[in-house]
Amino acid sequence: DILGMNQSISYGETLVSSDLIFELGLFTRGNSSMSYLGIWYKFSPETVVWVANRNNPLAERSGVLTFSTVGNLVLLNQSNGVVWSSKSSRVLQNPVVQLLDSGNLVIWDKFSSSSNEAYSWQSFDYPSDTLLAGMKLGLNLKTGFEWRLTAWKSMDDPSPGDYVNLLNYNQGLFQYEIVQVDGHSKKIRTGQWNGVRFVGIPPIPIPDQAIVPIFMFNETEISFMFEVQKSQLLLKITLNYSGVLQVFVTDRSRSAMSKLMHEFPSDSCNLYDRCGANAICSLGLCECVKGFMPRSPDEWKVLEFSSGCMRTIPTNCSKGEGFMEIKRVKLPDLLDVTLNKNMSLKKCKDECLKNCSCMAYANSDIRDGGSGCLMWLGDLIDMRVFEKQNYGQTLYIRLSASELEITxxxxxxxxxxxxxxxxxxxxxxxxxxxxxxxxxxxxxxxxxxxxxxxxxxxxxxxxxxxxxxxxxxxxxxxxxxxxxxxxxxxxxxxxxxxxxxxYMENKSLNYFIFDQEQSLLLTWQRRFDIIVGIARGLLYLHHDSKLQVIHRDLKTSNILLDGNLNPKISDFGLARIFGADQKEARTKRVIGTYGYMAPEYAFDGKFSLKSDIYSFGVLLLEIISGKRNRGFSHPSHHHNLLGHSWLLWCEGRALEIMDECLHNSFDRTQVERCIRVGLLCVQKFPEDRPAVSFAIDMILNGGLVLPEPKEPGYFSERNSEYRDGASAKGDPYTQNAVTLTLPEGR
Incomplete structure (x- = not known):
C-alpha cells in the first residue's frame, strides 16, 4: 500500500490498500484510449471513486506515476512530460505515498509521523465526483478553497462534466446545490442544515444507524462529511453525469456488490423551482399554497407551472391575520431571508406579524424542541411536502383573516x-x-x-x-x-x-374492476347490482335528499365496497349544492378527474346534474368492460373507451366490449341495455343525456323502449389526457385516482 521515492507505477501496475479495499492505478473507460490515474474498489474495478488527471488525460495506454525531485507525486507521459502533479504543500526529502483503507491517497515524509497532521498532500482534499467517508464538502474560510463534487462528462468520460455540487452560504445558513456549469442554473438543492439534517433530503435508509453525518461550522471552515460506524460497510455518494446524487452501500460481509440506497432528486418534486413561486409540490403535482392562485391560469391548464402563484387576497398587516402550519415541508430557498439564532418560535411569529413583508417563518434549528427564527421576506421558492413522518420541517405561512380555517x-x-x-x-x-x-x-x-x-x-x-x-x-x-x-x-x-x-373492507371499485385476478370475483350479477346501487345513490343526491347535490368527481376510486360488495359513493369534497330552480353553474376553477369529466365542464367550466350523468356513463362502461376510459388503446384506432364502445355499437357488435371473464355468466339483454344506457349518459351534449331517474328505469325495466345514443363526448378529437398508458388488465390499481385542478375554464 506504499510507494517510495525511487519506486514507480506504470500502466497495468497498481497500489492496493492494506485490507484490499481500494486500488490505485491507471485505467481507461469504454473504447477510449485515454488513460487516467484513479482509485477504485479492489473488488469492483469499474467503481472509480477518484480521478487525478481529469483535465489532462494521457493520450495512450501508458504513463508512469513516480516522485519528482522535490517530493511531489507526478504522472508522466511517454515523453516524461508532467501530466499531473500533487503540488504538495512543502518539499519532502524522503516522500512516500500510501493508499489508506479509507480510499484516501496521502503523501508524507518517511522520517516523520504518518499521522494526519503530517500529510503534505491528500486526495481527500480534491474530490472528483464521489464523496467517501471522511471526505469533506464545503468551504475553507481562511483560504477560500472549496471542496466540491464535479460530475463526469459521461459514463465513460471522467473529464469534468456539466454539474457541480457546491455549498451555498448565506447569513449563517448552509445548503448544498447541484448547479449546471453553463449559466450556473440550479438543478436541485438539499435545503438548509437544521442542526440534524438537510431539510430537503429524506433520511437515507441505512440499517442500524450505521452512518453518522457531521456538519462543521467554525472560524476556519464550513463542511459536511459522514462517518461509517461499521467496518464492513462501505458508503459512497456520487454525483453522476446527469446531475443526480446517488448513495451506494456495500456490505463486504455479505457481497461485493454495491446497492443503490437513494437518489437525489428522487422524483420531480426535487427539481429546483418545479412549481414556481408560492406553490408546493406533492406526489409530482403542483398546487398553489392556500391563499394563493396561479399567476397564469392558462399556463397551469397545460401543466406549465413556472409562473407560480400570487396572493388571492393581499395581506396588509391588518387585524386578524395569522399563519397556516405546513408540516413535513422542504423549507423555501434562502433568497430573501432574515435569521435570528436566539429567538423563540413564538417571538418569531410576533416579529413576522409586525413585518408586513414577512411571508413565512420557521425554526432555523430543530434540536432540543427547536430554536432560532428564520423569516422569508419575499416569494417562497422551491417547496415540496413529504408524505412520511419525520421528513422535512414545519413552515408557517401568512394568511389573511378571511382565509383562516374552519373551527x-x-x-x-x-x-x-x-x-x-x-x-x-x-x-x-x-x-x-x-x-x-x-x-x-x-x-x-x-x-x-x-x-x-x-x-x-x-x-x-x-x-x-x-x-x-x-x-x-x-x-x-x-x-x-x-x-x-x-x-x-x-x-x-x-x-x-x-x-x-x-371502513370499507373491500376498498374501492377500481381495486376489483381493473385487476386481472380480483375482477374474477365480480360476476355479471354483482356488477349489475353495483351499477344499480351507484345509480340509486346518485338519484338520492340529485332528487331525493333535502339538498340537490352535484358530486363532480364520480370515478371508480370514489366508489367504495362494503363486506357484501354493496357500493357507496364517497369523497364529497368537490360537491356543490344547487337551488331548486338552478339548472347550471360555471366555475373558473375546473376540478375533477381526466377520463370522467364531461366536455362542457372540462373546457368551459360548466357543470350541472348532467355532468354527473356523464361520469356515471363512464363508470357504467368501465364496469362492463373492465377497462379504464383514460389510457384505453386499440390497435385499429385512436379512440378512448367511449369512442371504441360507440364504434362497436354502430356496427352491431356492442357485446364485444364486455369483460372477457364474464362470457360464461351474463344476461345478454341486461348487458346490452346497460351498454346502451352508458352510451346515452356520455353523449356529447348535456341536453341529450338522460336524468338519473330515467337511467335507472332504463336499466331495470327490460320492456322499456330505449332511445338510440348519439356520438359521445371527446369522440371526434382525442385529447392528450388519453395518450398515456394502456387499458390491459393487470395494470396496478390506484386506490385514489388523481383529481386535477385546472384554475380557469376556457
Missing amino acids: KEDIDLPLFNLAAIVSATNNFSDDNMIGAGGFGSVYKGNLQTGHQVAVKRLSRSSRQGLEEFKNEVLLITRLQHRNLVGLLGCCIEGEERILLYE
Missing part, C-alpha cells in the same frame, strides 16, 4: 380527540395507510370501541384539500343513504384536520 364551532358532527386517532392508526403508521392523494393520506383505524374506521388526514400543504374538508364536513352530515359512505366524525386539533368514515 369546531362550525361543525355539527362528533369530534374525536387527536390522541384517540393517533392510537387507532398506530401513529399514522405506513402499515395502516390504505390510500393517498393530493388531499393527504387515508389510514385504517381501530377505535377502542372495537369499530374499524377509515381516517382521512388532510395534508396542510393542500389548499384544495382545506376547502374540500370544509365542504365535506358541512355537506355530508346532511346526507344519509345506504349507497353513500357514512361520515362518523372529525378532528380539529391544532393544525390537524381529520375525517373519520365507516
Whole structure:
C-alpha cells in the first residue's frame, strides 16, 4: 500500500490498500484510449471513486506515476512530460505515498509521523465526483478553497462534466446545490442544515444507524462529511453525469456488490423551482399554497407551472391575520431571508406579524424542541411536502383573516380527540395507510370501541384539500343513504384536520374492476347490482335528499365496497349544492378527474346534474368492460373507451366490449341495455343525456323502449389526457385516482 521515492507505477501496475479495499492505478473507460490515474474498489474495478488527471488525460495506454525531485507525486507521459502533479504543500526529502483503507491517497515524509497532521498532500482534499467517508464538502474560510463534487462528462468520460455540487452560504445558513456549469442554473438543492439534517433530503435508509453525518461550522471552515460506524460497510455518494446524487452501500460481509440506497432528486418534486413561486409540490403535482392562485391560469391548464402563484387576497398587516402550519415541508430557498439564532418560535411569529413583508417563518434549528427564527421576506421558492413522518420541517405561512380555517364551532358532527386517532392508526403508521392523494393520506383505524374506521388526514400543504374538508364536513352530515359512505366524525386539533368514515373492507371499485385476478370475483350479477346501487345513490343526491347535490368527481376510486360488495359513493369534497330552480353553474376553477369529466365542464367550466350523468356513463362502461376510459388503446384506432364502445355499437357488435371473464355468466339483454344506457349518459351534449331517474328505469325495466345514443363526448378529437398508458388488465390499481385542478375554464 506504499510507494517510495525511487519506486514507480506504470500502466497495468497498481497500489492496493492494506485490507484490499481500494486500488490505485491507471485505467481507461469504454473504447477510449485515454488513460487516467484513479482509485477504485479492489473488488469492483469499474467503481472509480477518484480521478487525478481529469483535465489532462494521457493520450495512450501508458504513463508512469513516480516522485519528482522535490517530493511531489507526478504522472508522466511517454515523453516524461508532467501530466499531473500533487503540488504538495512543502518539499519532502524522503516522500512516500500510501493508499489508506479509507480510499484516501496521502503523501508524507518517511522520517516523520504518518499521522494526519503530517500529510503534505491528500486526495481527500480534491474530490472528483464521489464523496467517501471522511471526505469533506464545503468551504475553507481562511483560504477560500472549496471542496466540491464535479460530475463526469459521461459514463465513460471522467473529464469534468456539466454539474457541480457546491455549498451555498448565506447569513449563517448552509445548503448544498447541484448547479449546471453553463449559466450556473440550479438543478436541485438539499435545503438548509437544521442542526440534524438537510431539510430537503429524506433520511437515507441505512440499517442500524450505521452512518453518522457531521456538519462543521467554525472560524476556519464550513463542511459536511459522514462517518461509517461499521467496518464492513462501505458508503459512497456520487454525483453522476446527469446531475443526480446517488448513495451506494456495500456490505463486504455479505457481497461485493454495491446497492443503490437513494437518489437525489428522487422524483420531480426535487427539481429546483418545479412549481414556481408560492406553490408546493406533492406526489409530482403542483398546487398553489392556500391563499394563493396561479399567476397564469392558462399556463397551469397545460401543466406549465413556472409562473407560480400570487396572493388571492393581499395581506396588509391588518387585524386578524395569522399563519397556516405546513408540516413535513422542504423549507423555501434562502433568497430573501432574515435569521435570528436566539429567538423563540413564538417571538418569531410576533416579529413576522409586525413585518408586513414577512411571508413565512420557521425554526432555523430543530434540536432540543427547536430554536432560532428564520423569516422569508419575499416569494417562497422551491417547496415540496413529504408524505412520511419525520421528513422535512414545519413552515408557517401568512394568511389573511378571511382565509383562516374552519373551527369546531362550525361543525355539527362528533369530534374525536387527536390522541384517540393517533392510537387507532398506530401513529399514522405506513402499515395502516390504505390510500393517498393530493388531499393527504387515508389510514385504517381501530377505535377502542372495537369499530374499524377509515381516517382521512388532510395534508396542510393542500389548499384544495382545506376547502374540500370544509365542504365535506358541512355537506355530508346532511346526507344519509345506504349507497353513500357514512361520515362518523372529525378532528380539529391544532393544525390537524381529520375525517373519520365507516371502513370499507373491500376498498374501492377500481381495486376489483381493473385487476386481472380480483375482477374474477365480480360476476355479471354483482356488477349489475353495483351499477344499480351507484345509480340509486346518485338519484338520492340529485332528487331525493333535502339538498340537490352535484358530486363532480364520480370515478371508480370514489366508489367504495362494503363486506357484501354493496357500493357507496364517497369523497364529497368537490360537491356543490344547487337551488331548486338552478339548472347550471360555471366555475373558473375546473376540478375533477381526466377520463370522467364531461366536455362542457372540462373546457368551459360548466357543470350541472348532467355532468354527473356523464361520469356515471363512464363508470357504467368501465364496469362492463373492465377497462379504464383514460389510457384505453386499440390497435385499429385512436379512440378512448367511449369512442371504441360507440364504434362497436354502430356496427352491431356492442357485446364485444364486455369483460372477457364474464362470457360464461351474463344476461345478454341486461348487458346490452346497460351498454346502451352508458352510451346515452356520455353523449356529447348535456341536453341529450338522460336524468338519473330515467337511467335507472332504463336499466331495470327490460320492456322499456330505449332511445338510440348519439356520438359521445371527446369522440371526434382525442385529447392528450388519453395518450398515456394502456387499458390491459393487470395494470396496478390506484386506490385514489388523481383529481386535477385546472384554475380557469376556457
